[in-house]
Amino acid sequence: MEKNEKPKAPEAVNEQETIKPGVPVKVEGETRAEVADKIKEMRSRAAEQGLTDKEGGFIHHVKGKDIDDPGIFAAEMIFIKK
């Protein structure tokens, strides 16, 4: 008889985490547009928490591990209290 396992609690998803002032936040995506959307979302959430961008938010390409890996796009942001 199979052992009954408790269902796993859902992992904390990024969208539910609190943004900490002064701590770099990283967003990643497969395309520049996807990262841009995530940045907008992150800025909106930060504003709700009384935070604003200090610097960063520049989208750049991160190379893949090998020639077959197209890599990803990423951006890092730092938020501070308004």
Next chain:
Amino acid sequence: MGQNFRAFVGSTPAAVAEATNCQVTISGNMEDSSTKDSESSWTEEQMVSKQWSVSVDNVDSTLASLRALITQFNSDEKTTVGWDRTSGAQNRVAQNENFARSGDAILNDISIQANNRSTITITCQYQGSGALS
């Protein structure tokens, strides 16, 4: 406004501090492909390769950044360089414009302008290595 167009440099790219000017150059190297069969005297150009570079002037009265720049120059290592429109308190927040681009580049030129009774300006040029994305 030119003030809001800034260069970003570094593995976690950040706007170059105390910058006063930046210049982006994207150019193609052309080659005349006309032959004796060509029916006119005009050249028939085709682009055989492309290149890009970013040059940044920044004020550095204490020369605090110079040592790190020379170390980077000597290393020949690539770093991420790009550009975007900016805003925010120190004008360092990227706005993710559709013209923003970045790529790997090598610091290939450092020049220091130190005139008497004037602030010191360091100019760095990054030559792109590979495509912009």
